[in-house]
Amino acid sequence: MTIDDTPGKGAPRSSAHEIERYGGLFARRTRGMTSSAMRDMMAVTARPEVISLATGLPDTTTFPAEDFAALMSRVAVDSSAAALQYGPTDGLEDVRRCIVEVMAAEGTSVEPDDLMVTTGGQQVIDLVCRAFLDPGDVVVAEAPTYPGAVPCFTSFQADVVQVEMDDHGMRIDVLEATLATLRAEGRRPKFIYTIPNFHNPGGVTMALERRRALVRIAAEQEIVILEDNPYGLLRYEGEALPTLYSLDGGRYVIYAGTFSKILSAGLRLGWAAAPAPILERLNLGKQAADLCSSPLNQYFVSTYFAHRDWRRYLGELRAIYRRRRDVMLSAMEEFLPHEATWTRPGGGLFIWARLPDYIDTTDLLARALRENVAFVPGRAAYLDGRGGSELRLNFSGVGEDDIREGVRRIGKVVAEQVALYGTLTGAKPAAPAAQVVPLRRREAS
Amino acid sequence: MRVAVLKGGSSLERTVSLRSGARVEDALARLGHDVLPIDVGPDLVDRLRAARPDVAFIALHGRGGEDGTVQELLELVGVPYTASRAGACIRCMDKVVAKHALRDAGIPTPEFYAFSQAAFSDLGAARALPAIEERLEFPIVVKPAGQGSALGIKFARTAADVPGALVAAFSYDTKVLLERYVDGRDLAVSVLESEDGPIALPVVEAIPQTEDFYDFEARYEIGRTRFVCPAELTPGVAARAQELALATWETLGCAGFARVDLMLAGDELTVLEANAIPGLTDTSLLPLAADAVGIGFDEFVARVLDLAVDRAPA
Numbered sequence: 001m002t003i004d005d006t007p008g009k010g011a012p013r014s015s016a017h018e019i020e021r022y023g024g025l026f027a028r029r030t031r032g033m034t035s036s037a038m039r040d041m042m043a044v045t046a047r048p049e050v051i052s053l054a055t056g057l058p059d060t061t062t063f064p065a066e067d068f069a070a071l072m073s074r075v076a077v078d079s080s081a082a083a084l085q086y087g088p089t090d091g092l093e094d095v096r097r098c099i100v101e102v103m104a105a106e107g108t109s110v111e112p113d114d115l116m117v118t119t120g121g122q123q124v125i126d127l128v129c130r131a132f133l134d135p136g137d138v139v140v141a142e143a144p145t146y147p148g149a150v151p152c153f154t155s156f157q158a159d160v161v162q163v164e165m166d167d168h169g170m171r172i173d174v175l176e177a178t179l180a181t182l183r184a185e186g187r188r189p190k191f192i193y194t195i196p197n198f199h200n201p202g203g204v205t206m207a208l209e210r211r212r213a214l215v216r217i218a219a220e221q222e223i224v225i226l227e228d229n230p231y232g233l234l235r236y237e238g239e240a241l242p243t244l245y246s247l248d249g250g251r252y253v254i255y256a257g258t259f260s261k262i263l264s265a266g267l268r269l270g271w272a273a274a275p276a277p278i279l280e281r282l283n284l285g286k287q288a289a290d291l292c293s294s295p296l297n298q299y300f301v302s303t304y305f306a307h308r309d310w311r312r313y314l315g316e317l318r319a320i321y322r323r324r325r326d327v328m329l330s331a332m333e334e335f336l337p338h339e340a341t342w343t344r345p346g347g348g349l350f351i352w353a354r355l356p357d358y359i360d361t362t363d364l365l366a367r368a369l370r371e372n373v374a375f376v377p378g379r380a381a382y383l384d385g386r387g388g389s390e391l392r393l394n395f396s397g398v399g400e401d402d403i404r405e406g407v408r409r410i411g412k413v414v415a416e417q418v419a420l421y422g423t424l425t426g427a428k429p430a431a432p433a434a435q436v437v438p439l440r441r442r443e444a445s
Numbered sequence: 446m447r448v449a450v451l452k453g454g455s456s457l458e459r460t461v462s463l464r465s466g467a468r469v470e471d472a473l474a475r476l477g478h479d480v481l482p483i484d485v486g487p488d489l490v491d492r493l494r495a496a497r498p499d500v501a502f503i504a505l506h507g508r509g510g511e512d513g514t515v516q517e518l519l520e521l522v523g524v525p526y527t528a529s530r531a532g533a534c535i536r537c538m539d540k541v542v543a544k545h546a547l548r549d550a551g552i553p554t555p556e557f558y559a560f561s562q563a564a565f566s567d568l569g570a571a572r573a574l575p576a577i578e579e580r581l582e583f584p585i586v587v588k589p590a591g592q593g594s595a596l597g598i599k600f601a602r603t604a605a606d607v608p609g610a611l612v613a614a615f616s617y618d619t620k621v622l623l624e625r626y627v628d629g630r631d632l633a634v635s636v637l638e639s640e641d642g643p644i645a646l647p648v649v650e651a652i653p654q655t656e657d658f659y660d661f662e663a664r665y666e667i668g669r670t671r672f673v674c675p676a677e678l679t680p681g682v683a684a685r686a687q688e689l690a691l692a693t694w695e696t697l698g699c700a701g702f703a704r705v706d707l708m709l710a711g712d713e714l715t716v717l718e719a720n721a722i723p724g725l726t727d728t729s730l731l732p733l734a735a736d737a738v739g740i741g742f743d744e745f746v747a748r749v750l751d752l753a754v755d756r757a758p759a
Contacts, residue, residue: 420565420611
């Protein structure tokens with residue numbers, strides 16, 4: 001039996017209608033933001049039995065609970081009414097002084113007036129997009145780029161051009177060629193987004209001469225640089241390199257910093273340092289977004305800086321993460337097949353690995369989840385479909401035993417796929433592989 | 446009644462399942478039932494034994510929940526449950542089993558060949574690939590046998606793409622199929638059981654947005670695909686799609702509700718697969734198709750629950 005109210009009975013054309021509720025109301029720019037199968041898969045990684053090397057989480061268990069309690073109660077006693085009140089959009093003066101101190105630790109000199117407190121470093125990316133991007137505007141980013149920046153760029157309908165990196169960061173020769181191509185097309189990027197220190201996800205650090213070149217190019221071509229530096233102070237070896245902001249002298253560089261990795265991600269406090277006219281625009285955007293970042297949390301920061309030694313805690317975090325990085329690198333040596341390559345970061349939280357072309361890391365994640373281990377598939381870090389055989393591993397979020405066990409499980413499933421491919425092709429697994437074309441290029445009929 | 450809503454779990458469709466489950470819970474509460482939400486995990490049997498629900502509404506999708514596993518457990522524990530029994534769930538979830546059953550019953554389904562991982566590792570199946578590729582003609586669709594969503598489905602344009610596509614599909618299951626590609630329109634027919642037997646709901650068409658590229662992931666993703674109901678079809682084609690959906694339902698032995706996915710190329714309809722527990726979210730096709738014929742979500746949930754309670758134990 002069938003129901004009579006089917007197209008067969010009436011005039012099909014007029015009776016057909018879209019069944020998505022609200023579908024006609026959503027803004028066109030939200031189309032690129034829909035939940036993807038990959039994000040659904042990531043939901044499984046949060047289950048307790050899964051060793052997740054997929055997060056970017058700092059280890060907050062290292063912060064002494066008694067310090068947290070004492071400092072918060074001091075905030076309550078000393079600043080109750082103000083902490084519970086709205087605050088200035090650009091942040092509390094005391095917090096901006098703390099930021100001056102943090103940036104000085106990396107050799108960058110800045111004044112409180114050059115700064116604005118934001119809701120995490122993430123908000124700086126959003127505010128810069130708000131201030132600079134019209135639909136279709138070009139943004140240059142690294143390939144791969146920070147997966148968390150991708151939805152920002154997409155929601156502002158940016159045309160993102162990604163420039164390859166090598167062990168010394170963004171390749172300036174490729175950048176120059178890219179800019180020349182764009183110029184020939186009559187297009188000028190609005191800004192270049194870069195993470196020069198211990199790149200997320202790439203794990204590499206931009207060399208000094210490239211920093212100089214990048215700043216020079218930005219000034220010559222009048223392009224803004226958004227320098228995202230969440231990990232600069234998480235350096236496990238060697239000396240800090242000058243920030244782009246300091247090399248540029250505050251003309252074309254917007255600097256994004258954060259308390260997330262040196263104190264607490266739960267505070268959701270970061271900052272922007274930028275030339276005054278840009279800072280004004282960012283401030284207007286922030287007024288629209290959230291008026292101000294939590295004064296309560298800002299009072300916690302200023303109290304913490306006044307009564308505790310932030311450098312000492314940072315030193316403890318560095319020691320913990322350095323050990324975890326070393327454990328992960330040696331586990332990768334031990335468990336990953338020789339076809340895999342990966343970066344050896346001198347700091348930060350991430351290692352970026354590349355597998356043979358015939359392994360799709362999005363699919364590999366499904367297999368890895370059955371072994372209760374997770375990573376971030378490389379495609380999340382590209383806007384152009386590249387990165388299919390790459391993956392990101394985080395070494396800060398779980399303990400040393402879990403890191404080793406997690407890498408062992410990943411090694412097992414990678415080895416399994418290498419062997420299967422060998423069987424399928426009858427060739428040595430390391431032979432040049434055919435690119436698998438996902439079914440995504442079929443146009444509407 | 447005390448109704449356990451089983452949702453979440455560790456399948457790759459966990460997110461959708463949590464949304465389906467939440468919506469079912471709201472409907473059950475409005476219907477006056479005592480609702481017990483359960484995010485299924487290792488403590489499932491203990492929780493069911495402790496809570497002793499009168500019936501379980503299964504809002505799980507994918508591995509574990511849609512493949513007969515949870516259904517078998519509920520039979521053991523003695524809790525009546527919604528939708529298809531374990532046998533039909535197994536037949537729907539395993540595309541290879543489903544397609545064999547369809548083919549044997551004379552229901553058109555795109556030509557296919559299925560392989561287990563062991564066939565390649567132990568029996569040299571790779572040697573047979575060229576012959577298969579010749580029979581199916583490129584492009585060929587490579588699918589894991591038991592993955593409910595679009596994950597792992599690849600499109601091989603040439604022989605060189607096939608090994609990589611197989612490696613990807615084997616990430617999801619130990620069994621995969623190579624299927625002839627049908628270049629046509631995507632249709633879905635939901636089927637709902639009633640006192641008079643199964644009823645085919647109006648045909649829904651998934652139309653990819655012209656400015657977007659089309660991929661399997663986008664197929665049921667709001668925003669990248671438009672869903673039109675009833676689909677713009679000739680009366681004959683629409684009726685035939687519904688007939689095929691009902692025949693598929695009968696062949697696989699479904700109960701309660703299910704969704705059958707079809708392709709339309711020219712006037713030719715083929716059945717791709719059946720979903721024993723399709724999505725029940727605000728934007729899922731089955732509830733929307735039911736709504737189109739005046740069956741609201743609460744009524745749908747009430748009907749499905751009554752059928753489960755009335756059903757004799759296996």
